[in-house]
Amino acid sequence: MPHGKQPNHKLKPYVVFQYLLKYTDENHVASASEIKGFLEECGLNAERRSIYEDIKEINLIYLMMENDCTLEEAREMLEEDEYGNEKLVVYDPHRKGFYVRQRHFDLNDIRLLAECVYSAKFVNQKQAERLVDVVCDFVSEHQAERIKHNVFLTDRVKTDNKGVLNSIATINDAMSRRLDGKSHKPEKISFKYLKHTIGDMSQQVERRKGEQYVVSPYQLLISDGNYYLLAYVNEKQKMRTYRVDRMKNVALTGEPREGDDEFAKLDVRTYAQRVFGMYGGTQKRVTIQFINLLLDTAVERFGTKDVQYSKVDDRHFKVTANVEISDQFYGWLLGFGKRAKLTWPDNEVEKFKTYLDKVRGAY
Numbered sequence: 001m002p003h004g005k006q007p008n009h010k011l012k013p014y015v016v017f018q019y020l021l022k023y024t025d026e027n028h029v030a031s032a033s034e035i036k037g038f039l040e041e042c043g044l045n046a047e048r049r050s051i052y053e054d055i056k057e058i059n060l061i062y063l064m065m066e067n068d069c070t071l072e073e074a075r076e077m078l079e080e081d082e083y084g085n086e087k088l089v090v091y092d093p094h095r096k097g098f099y100v101r102q103r104h105f106d107l108n109d110i111r112l113l114a115e116c117v118y119s120a121k122f123v124n125q126k127q128a129e130r131l132v133d134v135v136c137d138f139v140s141e142h143q144a145e146r147i148k149h150n151v152f153l154t155d156r157v158k159t160d161n162k163g164v165l166n167s168i169a170t171i172n173d174a175m176s177r178r179l180d181g182k183s184h185k186p187e188k189i190s191f192k193y194l195k196h197t198i199g200d201m202s203q204q205v206e207r208r209k210g211e212q213y214v215v216s217p218y219q220l221l222i223s224d225g226n227y228y229l230l231a232y233v234n235e236k237q238k239m240r241t242y243r244v245d246r247m248k249n250v251a252l253t254g255e256p257r258e259g260d261d262e263f264a265k266l267d268v269r270t271y272a273q274r275v276f277g278m279y280g281g282t283q284k285r286v287t288i289q290f291i292n293l294l295l296d297t298a299v300e301r302f303g304t305k306d307v308q309y310s311k312v313d314d315r316h317f318k319v320t321a322n323v324e325i326s327d328q329f330y331g332w333l334l335g336f337g338k339r340a341k342l343t344w345p346d347n348e349v350e351k352f353k354t355y356l357d358k359v360r361g362a363y
Helices: 009-023 030-040 048-067 071-080 107-119 124-138 141-151 164-175 261-264 266-280 292-302 327-334 347-359
Strands: 090-094 099-100 187-198 200-206 213-223 225-234 239-244 248-258 282-291 308-311 316-325 340-344
Touching: 009 030, 009 048, 009 099, 030 048, 030 099, 030 124, 048 071, 048 090, 107 141, 124 316, 164 213, 164 225, 164 248, 200 308, 213 239, 213 266, 225 266, 239 261, 239 340, 261 340, 282 292, 292 316, 292 347, 316 327, 327 347
Parallel strands: none
Antiparallel strands: 090 099, 187 200, 187 213, 187 248, 213 225, 225 239, 282 316, 282 340, 308 316
């Protein structure tokens, strides 16, 4: 072992800590010999005894920062910690090795965050992989491998629009009342809106021949893995929703946002449930009869606010709620076959029968 101070010797505790963060957890430990071997690979010579001292310093600094106390107070806490409950780096006498204890989160928390990233359709594949890498930096390499293996099993249609995250940031800036530390009034945004064409499904083309959309943004919504923008359209005098992954070249306009009164009248939760649940259309209040086994399904679809549920007989119940009448609503209702039946109002029942005749006529 060379005598005297060695180059980069002050980096040794940091290297030890990074090694433990990357390779250890509650199920994987590293012995002093393994840590010593890694340090030597990095060009740092160390005695086993000095590694114990490094780990003691790591725990000391951690306690000081975690408890916002002085170094002496942290040292007292460490001396009084008979069972090692306060330590970040713990020695396991049974396995004869050290590991980093997870303090601020559970492994399942990180797994859930990774799965959320992969289930989001508005994040493209490369962005999802990068974000999962970021999330997995909070766990050991062994845990990260398990998490990535599991989330890669998720098969979702992902967007091809690489600018989604930038679009979301711009929309948030437009809605914010403070921007870069300065006072800011919410403003309109402009963008081009994309659509698929049957000629080339791998590409999307601009709607309205590339004409700019200008809207007043109010709320970002997530439904079925997609990001939507709820915005006020002055020309229509109404609120509209737009798929963020279909928005291109999103930019601030500097024009004051409009539609405050219209947005104030809106119950966002009810609006989202109505629009995303039934895909838009003319709003009507209807009554639908279901078999009892579909009660949970009905509650998940319609909720309980401003909705009436009542018993019809021993096998059926009925629900009266506001829905968006459209072909998609009819298709949703048809999916239940004889287990669901539109019963009121009569004029909507007749319209549904006409729709059924048209479908039958296509065959």
